[in-house]
């Protein structure tokens with residue numbers, strides 16, 4: 547692939563990406579020579595049987611696992627060559643990541659968990675991604691504030707709007723251990739969207755969700771993509787698949803268009 551020609555044009559360029567693991571004394575490629583290009587507004591689903599390398603691939607894209615060979619470029623920068631602070635900033639401000647497992651901090655309330663990413667870097671709250679500018683309240687116009695009103699904290703307001711949009715605003719003051727799996731997942735999605743990422747990566751975003759919540763989450767992701775966020779989703783859920791532009795199949799580490 548002509549990476550030099552494409553690096554400035556695309557939000558994400560994955561080039562010949564491989565990750566080798568060793569199991570019972572034998573090497574195998576969990577991810578094998580994967581190419582993928584995504585632009586703003588693309589909504590791509592990855593499907594494939596368990597153990598075929600999907601999580602390993604998206605973890606490399608997010609800079610959580612180092613590739614054995616190949617590169618991931620986000621906005622023209624090679625993820626593997628970033629120093630720790632630059633990588634942390636990328637993960638905080640440009641990439642939103644919804645993991646398969648529960649990653650909320652147990653000693654913080656739901657609201658504080660969602661606000662947290664906006665407090666980690668000074669300029670995080672002013673993130674430039676389309677989701678940051680978008681009206682997360684779901685389109686309802688807010689009433690003009692009376693002049694003597696206490697100025698609301700904009701971070702709390704944004705977090706509450708996201709929780710509202712995901713149907714879990716009533717849980718803002720609860721702690722993660724008080725939530726169901728599906729509620730935790732929706733809170734995790736709100737947290738991943740807090741800084742308005744330009745690229746949202748979601749591993750099974752509808753796992754644990756009933757049909758109604760699946761529709762809420764998928765309509766939200768579809769809306770974000772329509773507003774310019776690139777969305778990369780791993781899913782086993784045939785209903786969720788219908789919201790993506792197209793699906794790619796991961797089979798024994800190889801990514802292909804079915």
Ligand SMILES: Nc1ncnc2c1ncn2[C@@H]1O[C@H](COP(=O)(O)OP(=O)(O)OP(=O)(O)O)[C@@H](O)[C@H]1O
Pocket residue numbers: 567568569576594595596597598599600601602603
């Ligand atoms: N750190 C590791 N060391 C050795 N093998 C690993 C490691 N991490 C993952 N694997 C193996 O790599 C393969 C791909 O794992 P991965 O988690 O990427 O699959 P997946 O497609 O995401 O599966 P699922 O749908 O169940 O989440 C599996 O065979 C897994 O056992």
